[in-house]
Amino acid sequence: MRIINQREAKELLGMPEALDIVERAYEAYSRGRAKVPLRCNMELDQPEKYAMFMPGFVPDLGALGVKVVSVFPENGTRGLPNTLGVILLLNPVTGMPAGLIDGTYITELRTGAGTGVATRYLARADASVLALIGTGGMAAKQLEAVCAVRPVTDVLVYNRTRTKAESFIDQVQEEFGLPLVYHLVDSAEMAVRAADIVVASTTSVEPVVRFDWLKPGAHVNAVGAFHKGMQEIDEDTVVNARYRVVDGIDAAAVSGDIANPLERGRIGRDALLEIGALVANKDAITRSNRDITLYKSVGLSVLDMAVANEVLVKAECLGVGDVCNSL
Template sequence: MLLLTKKDIKRIFSMQDAVEADKQAFRIYSEGGSVVPLRVNIGAQNYEGQTLFMPGYVGELDSMGVKIVSIFPHNIEKGLPTVPSTMVLLDGTSGEVCCIMDGTYLTQLRTGAAAGAATDLLARSDAKIGALIGTGGQAITQLEAMLTVRNLTEVRVFSTNLERAQSFVARMQGEFANYGTVLRAVTTSEEAITNADIITAVTTSQQPVFNGRLVKAGAHINGVGSFMPNMQELDDYIVQRADKIFFDSQEAVLAESGDFIIPLTQGTINKDKFTGEIGKVISGILPGRETPEEITLFKTVGMAVLDVVTAYQIYQKALKQDIGQEFLFE
């Protein structure tokens, strides 16, 4: 069994690696090549906590796994992470655990790469201006993915707290200096998205975070943050206006995300508006962007197949490069 830390993963697995792993996962999922049971949620009422078990199996890779994610809000009082996560990877040919890795960074990496994969497939090749709305724990890899798949001259960053946006930009300008992209904190979401070619929203907001009427023709939008029925980052107008709408999993999005549950319930959109899953673009079943003027929209809520495929690829690279700590129950 191999133990891999966040530091180990960062040494051997780039964002470009993660984007390619997510493309593979999307294709496998949409082709029916994975088993993704409903996640199990166990509450710890004494501590207002809950732990989620997210299993998945990918026959093409002879691999399976389960990511264990806990949400314990009072951990902050103990100086502990409020959302600790661990990934357990199993050899699909024997059922034995072959690797345990940091699930927190894995989640950040594969979630950023999901939007990165969609952006690579759907955004205009000449995209130059990006907009990032939200500066929380997922924002770093969302920014990195955007910079990885397109040669951007500027990314505007908006948060409801300007100081937080400024602090984020200062840190990221140093961390991602090699891309040569100017990062700029802005005071409104309108300023962020005006004339932007790529817009990524990654918040837990229950109200739309930008005005869809200001999105320019030809833009690509990633909706990442809304993963519960009461959350809605995207306004009804942009959902109605988008020329093509793609999902990581249409079933999961329509069960979990208020971005689509709310307008469907209110009758402002219907399912005929949806194009399909991004995996079918990768397989060549569905076309992606067909004209420079199309507005494309990608919505992700995450799924276990992304964790399994990405963890498998990380594990394979770790074996080849002799990274990590070996452990035996002996």
């Protein structure tokens, strides 16, 4: 079994390749060529503290394994990421443990790549102003992915804690070096009203994106809320979006963003389109420049397995990581 740490994973795989891998994994999932049991979300002894277990199998990509993720919101005070994870890969022929890979970077990378794929298919081709709501661990890769598929020039950044937003801007300016103009704004509303593309990456229990704030033609990516008690986007956004695209219908239906309007009967499950189905049939939608579009993701384990497996393949070719010869 090969053990690969976060630094090694970052050196082995970046966003351009991840976008292509995630697109293939989405299509395999929507074609029924992947196995993804619903993940187990276990709430721990304090509110908003979770452990999550996500198995997945993508035969077409030779990826089999499970991801374990923890969400500990107070980790920021310890100098640690709020979200941590590890991925165990198995050999799909023998079942032998093949790789143990840091899951924090893989989660950030595949979540960003998922947003990038959705933005590639749903946002206006000329979309240039991005609103980032929330500057936690997922935000940097969200920014990188959107910039990889659209000609972004301006980024409006909002976080409840202003100093964290300031630190985030300093971080991404140094890390990416992209020719972007950053605007630190005082409310989510200010950011959303000016944006062509919106990314909400929070664990908010109340909407930080409202339909009344959206410009005609805006595209919304909601990637933070992962259970019914969280809701980043208001129901009117879901109801009035021209297209409501999700990573997986069953998976997305557990988040407040989708679960609440479903339960109220404001939308039906047939109003949801999986991104993999759109990848498989690029003519499935016809978008005008005034249509509001929505992508809702809670994360599919097939993405983790596919991206982590690519890291493992590269590591084996290059001799990267530590090899453990015993179980």
